[in-house]
Amino acid sequence: MAAVPQIGILVEFNYEDLEVWYPLLRFREEGFHTFSIGPEAGKVYQSKKGYPCKADKSIDDVKAEDLSALIIPGGFAPDYWRRDQRFLDLVKTMFDSGKTVASICHGPWLLCSAKVLNGKRVTCFHSIKDDVINAGATYEDASVVVDGNLVTSRIPTDLPDFCKAIIKQIKEKQ
Amino acid sequence: MAAVPQIGILVEFNYEDLEVWYPLLRFREEGFHTFSIGPEAGKVYQSKKGYPCKADKSIDDVKAEDLSALIIPGGFAPDYWRRDQRFLDLVKTMFDSGKTVASICHGPWLLCSAKVLNGKRVTCFHSIKDDVINAGATYEDASVVVDGNLVTSRIPTDLPDFCKAIIKQIKEKQ
Numbered sequence: 258m259a260a261v262p263q264i265g266i267l268v269e270f271n272y273e274d275l276e277v278w279y280p281l282l283r284f285r286e287e288g289f290h291t292f293s294i295g296p297e298a299g300k301v302y303q304s305k306k307g308y309p310c311k312a313d314k315s316i317d318d319v320k321a322e323d324l325s326a327l328i329i330p331g332g333f334a335p336d337y338w339r340r341d342q343r344f345l346d347l348v349k350t351m352f353d354s355g356k357t358v359a360s361i362c363h364g365p366w367l368l369c370s371a372k373v374l375n376g377k378r379v380t381c382f383h384s385i386k387d388d389v390i391n392a393g394a395t396y397e398d399a400s401v402v403v404d405g406n407l408v409t410s411r412i413p414t415d416l417p418d419f420c421k422a423i424i425k426q427i428k429e430k431q
Numbered sequence: 432m433a434a435v436p437q438i439g440i441l442v443e444f445n446y447e448d449l450e451v452w453y454p455l456l457r458f459r460e461e462g463f464h465t466f467s468i469g470p471e472a473g474k475v476y477q478s479k480k481g482y483p484c485k486a487d488k489s490i491d492d493v494k495a496e497d498l499s500a501l502i503i504p505g506g507f508a509p510d511y512w513r514r515d516q517r518f519l520d521l522v523k524t525m526f527d528s529g530k531t532v533a534s535i536c537h538g539p540w541l542l543c544s545a546k547v548l549n550g551k552r553v554t555c556f557h558s559i560k561d562d563v564i565n566a567g568a569t570y571e572d573a574s575v576v577v578d579g580n581l582v583t584s585r586i587p588t589d590l591p592d593f594c595k596a597i598i599k600q601i602k603e604k605q
Contacts, residue, residue, distance in 0.1 A: 333507050336537075340558045363510075370561045384514045387544045391565035 261290050262325035262427045267344070267367075268293040268312055273332030274304040275413040276361050280328050281310075283420045289427070294319050296341065305332045316343045321350035325427055331362025331382060339370040349373060352406065357430075359408035359423050361415065365389050368407075378404040380411050436499035436601050438465040441518070441541075442486055447506030448478040449587040450535050454502050457594045463601070468493050470515065479506045490517045495524035499601055505536025505556060513544040523547060526580065531604075533582035533597050535589065539563050542581075552578040554585050 264284045268277055277293065284291040295302055295312025302310050321327075327347065329335065338344040348371040352358050360368055365381040366388065368374050375393030380402045390396050400418040401410045408426065410419035438458045442451055451467065458465040469476055469486025476484050495501075501521065503509065512518040522545040526532050534542055539555040540562065542548050549567030554576045564570050574592040575584045582600065584593035 333510075336507075336558050339561075366562075369565065370558075384510050384544075387513075388540075388562045388565065391543065391562065391567075393565075 261288065262431065263323055264289045264291040264326050264328065264427075265294045265314070265319055265324050266291065266328040267330060267334070267338060268295045268302050268310045269334035269337045270302050271333040271337070272302060272304050272310065273330055273334070273362055273413065274306050274308045275416060276330035276332065276364075277304070277310055278308070279413075279416045280330070280420055280423075283416075284424070287424055289325070296337075296343075302334075316341070316347065319347060321347060321354055321356060324351065324356060325430070326357035326359060326423060327351045328423070329358070329360035329364035329367050331360075331364045333363065335363050335366040339367045345371045355406050357406050357408060357423060357426050359419065361410040361419055362412060365394075365409060368392070373407070377407055378402050379407065379409045381409060382411055436463040436605065437497055438463045438500050438502065438601075439468045439488070439493060439498050440465065440502040441504060441508070441512060442467040442469045442476050442484045443508035443511045444476050445507040445511070446476060446478050446484065447504055447508070447536055447587065448480050448482045449590060450504035450506065450538075451478070451484055452482070453587075453590045454504070454594055454597075457590075458598070461598055463499070470511075470517075476508075490515070490521065493521060495521060495528055495530060498525065498530060499604070500531035500533060500597060501525045502597070503532070503534035503538035503541050505534075505538045507537065509537050509540040513541045519545045529580050531580050531582060531597060531600050533593065535584040535593055536586060539583060542566070547581070551581055552576050553581065553583045555583060556585055 292313035298315035352373045362382040369392040379394045400415040401422045466487035472489035526547045536556040543566040553568045574589040575596045
């Protein structure tokens with residue numbers, strides 16, 4: 258039997274409520290081992306609307322080799338992750354090792370700073386479209402864009418397509 | 432006697448408290464006619480910490496030709512301005528006509544989308560450093576960087592140097 262996929266979802270102050278919680282619950286429903294990863298284990302981070310999410314793990318305790326996929330949600334949280342070398346390193350290592358890296362809304366800000374977007378097809382929230390294009394990506398206005406191990410979406414209502422594409426990719430790799 | 436300089440400061444939900452209020456009060460102290468410009472006149476916008484600022488004017492009622500300088504503060508407000516063509520147009524017209532355009536912290540996100548940064552020397556909050564570099568600018572880590580009519584700073588504690596540089600430029604043009 259294939260091992261249970263391990264899915265990490267980043268969390269931080271000012272996260273977009275549904276973009277953390279919908280994937281977290283959806284991937285658990287799918288039977289994947291799914292956990293939140295924050296700057297500090299056990300700390301509770303408030304969403305943009307104040308909804309709490311406790312970090313199951315600290316970024317210090319997560320290795321790319323142990324994850325099947327990394328989910329980077331939006332809100333203004335990505336502006337914090339991109340300042341922290343630990344998050345940049347995890348994204349870059351996941352990406353370079355061919356693991357699924359999935360990002361929605363403002364999440365691709367972290368991809369811009371992790372320098373993984375050059376030559377890639379992506380989508381994102383429209384306000385950061387110029388940032389991803391300037392980082393070398395080709396922007397597509399679609400509910401989900403899959404380019405190799407990179408999966409991106411635009412907004413909370415894209416979450417069903419986003420999660421479906423991630424689940425498909427994870428199952429194909431099993 | 433030279434006309435009184437007219438200074439516009441952008442405001443919007445989630446603005447950085449001091450980066451709106453310090454320039455607003457400082458330029459008034461200097462004797463400049465200084466007013467806030469928001470998406471809607473008379474509407475009260477809350478800062479990141481909930482501090483209210485009423486928009487003196489709507490962006491619809493402001494013409495670049497009537498302003499001596501435009502101040503673009505930070506916080507997450509710039510993520511909203513950059514989605515709005517009216518703000519992009521004002522910035523581009525101010526910039527192209529040689530008027531002072533000054534931006535601090537996350538404010539340069541609006542400059543990235545207004546496509547005015549290529550070949551310019553700038554500074555900004557460190558989390559968006561990659562975005563301004565990808566937009567074609569050269570990044571300098573200094574409390575204030577002046578490149579022609581473009582004045583940029585990094586953080587709230589740079590505000591004294593930021594305002595001093597703007598006042599100097601406005602007075603030299605009088």
